[in-house]
Amino acid sequence: MDTLRIRHILQQTAGTTCAIRGWVRTCRHTKNVSFVELNDGSCLSNLQVVCDENTVLTDEDRHALQTGASVEVHGTLTESPGGKQTVELLATSVVVTGGAPADSYPLQKKRHSFEFLRDIAHLRSRTNTFGAVARVRNTLASEIHAFFQSRDFLWIHTPIITSLDGEGAGNLFQVTTMDPAAVPQSEDGTVNYREDFFERPSFLTVTGQLHVESYATSHERVYTFGPTFRAENSNTSRHLAEFWMVEPELAFCDIDGNMDLAESFLKTVLTGLLDTATEDMAFFDLRIRPGLLDMLSGVIEKPFVRITYTDAIAELERSGKSFEYPVRWGSDLQSEHERYLTEERFGSPVIVTDYPAGIKAFYMKQNEHASDDRRTVRAMDVLVPGLGEIIGGSEREDRYDLLAARMDELGLDRDMYGWYLDLRKFGTVPHSGFGLGFERMLMYVTGMQNIRDVIPFPRTVGGLRY
RNA sequence: UCCCCUGUAGCUCAGCUGGUAGAGCAAAUGGCUGUUAACCAUUGGGUCGCAAGUUCGAGUCUUGCCGGGGGAGCCA
Numbered sequence: 001m002d003t004l005r006i007r008h009i010l011q012q013t014a015g016t017t018c019a020i021r022g023w024v025r026t027c028r029h030t031k032n033v034s035f036v037e038l039n040d041g042s043c044l045s046n047l048q049v050v051c052d053e054n055t056v057l058t059d060e061d062r063h064a065l066q067t068g069a070s071v072e073v074h075g076t077l078t079e080s081p082g083g084k085q086t087v088e089l090l091a092t093s094v095v096v097t098g099g100a101p102a103d104s105y106p107l108q109k110k111r112h113s114f115e116f117l118r119d120i121a122h123l124r125s126r127t128n129t130f131g132a133v134a135r136v137r138n139t140l141a142s143e144i145h146a147f148f149q150s151r152d153f154l155w156i157h158t159p160i161i162t163s164l165d166g167e168g169a170g171n172l173f174q175v176t177t178m179d180p181a182a183v184p185q186s187e188d189g190t191v192n193y194r195e196d197f198f199e200r201p202s203f204l205t206v207t208g209q210l211h212v213e214s215y216a217t218s219h220e221r222v223y224t225f226g227p228t229f230r231a232e233n234s235n236t237s238r239h240l241a242e243f244w245m246v247e248p249e250l251a252f253c254d255i256d257g258n259m260d261l262a263e264s265f266l267k268t269v270l271t272g273l274l275d276t277a278t279e280d281m282a283f284f285d286l287r288i289r290p291g292l293l294d295m296l297s298g299v300i301e302k303p304f305v306r307i308t309y310t311d312a313i314a315e316l317e318r319s320g321k322s323f324e325y326p327v328r329w330g331s332d333l334q335s336e337h338e339r340y341l342t343e344e345r346f347g348s349p350v351i352v353t354d355y356p357a358g359i360k361a362f363y364m365k366q367n368e369h370a371s372d373d374r375r376t377v378r379a380m381d382v383l384v385p386g387l388g389e390i391i392g393g394s395e396r397e398d399r400y401d402l403l404a405a406r407m408d409e410l411g412l413d414r415d416m417y418g419w420y421l422d423l424r425k426f427g428t429v430p431h432s433g434f435g436l437g438f439e440r441m442l443m444y445v446t447g448m449q450n451i452r453d454v455i456p457f458p459r460t461v462g463g464l465r466y
Numbered sequence: 467u468c469c470c471c472u473g474u475a476g477c478u479c480a481g482c483u484g485g486u487a488g489a490g491c492a493a494a495u496g497g498c499u500g501u502u503a504a505c506c507a508u509u510g511g512g513u514c515g516c517a518a519g520u521u522c523g524a525g526u527c528u529u530g531c532c533g534g535g536g537g538a539g540c541c542a
Contacts (some may be wrong), residue, residue: 437542
């Protein structure tokens, strides 16, 4: 007898004989039969198992069949007389693998708050919402890989441990084998890193971009997709200390090609997600964020508006709206500004380019500029309705002298970034890329409001359980 | 780091201008029933986050601490 996943068995016709395994979501006992709703994580839907009280279930079984118990059932698929499902499994045998005492099992057959479920993160994947989040997370990751793989991009496994002390991308976690109670010191009283594992300060990566640029200059099309770490003191619904990031990088590609890539990336990945995770996405649309599917369809169908930062500022000034934060050339766009542009002014995704150099990273390509106080770089932010910035990227500075000068200007250590400068010294090439916070995108596509609810075990400032 | 809200039964919450605790769900027991948010009845279940203060009296007012949530900044 075959063991089937519920996802597959629900597509079988009546008459199939099989075994299934899973966890009890809820039970309803009647005089002659018991109805057991079983879920095995393969899909959102439960399978209704019908057990004859007299022939299949012992009193002990009947008692043990509670929410949370694991069971193995053998039986025959039949058409269901009940209205809520087309097929059900008529059990010939039921084995309770592991009980879940109802007086101590935290999950009940009722709605729980996300806050409560966050405290039992090891059990929350057994709920509808977190089961769906796990499947959508998997599908989204799979679609992202499929997008790049089908376009000849190489997945580069950039390092987790790095010697680069960031580049303004937030605070780092230091990696060390030194004993915090007895840190070795040099004669001048400073920490003697010669005694540390790498014989120099080392950190968890805050971005794979700099490293992946190296492979872009050998393989042309590359991307990273892996964990990233930021020690920000940001205790918000949008920040994690450990999160996943996607960063494609293309050689022989300017900012326009970069924008084309970002636009087709979002459209293709979203299309694949909606086609593959149909049932789960319908659940999010129904229960988590009404209007979600329409919002995502808008991103797929509408061409992205492309506008420079300077023009975007002009649009905001022309809007006549009173924003909480002033609109000023030189300041970054606030959420309310981004919302106005995507939701009111254009009603579509918007790509804003050519930001002031002062608010962007050192490696972005400098534009020719008329005056020193209006210097811009070839940055691009992709803004989407309902969220704001979802992608940030740029064409990179590929001219050695200009990059070196900018690094000096910002006081970056030339020795530390020598290898990065080398990429401009030997066979330099126009190249571009962008970064996407994987969990931020997951929040967007599921409508989940807290980033801690789209990653299995969230790590946040002041919070490390499990 | 700053601002705001919040902490009462296993869960979700009510509890007014101070007078020593309630509901729904869950659980246990019984009943009924091809049920599906099952239904009906009964029962058990609380150091009201912690500590101090005001008061004859504090779940309620004050202060501090701890936890949770939301927003800002920073960022992805």
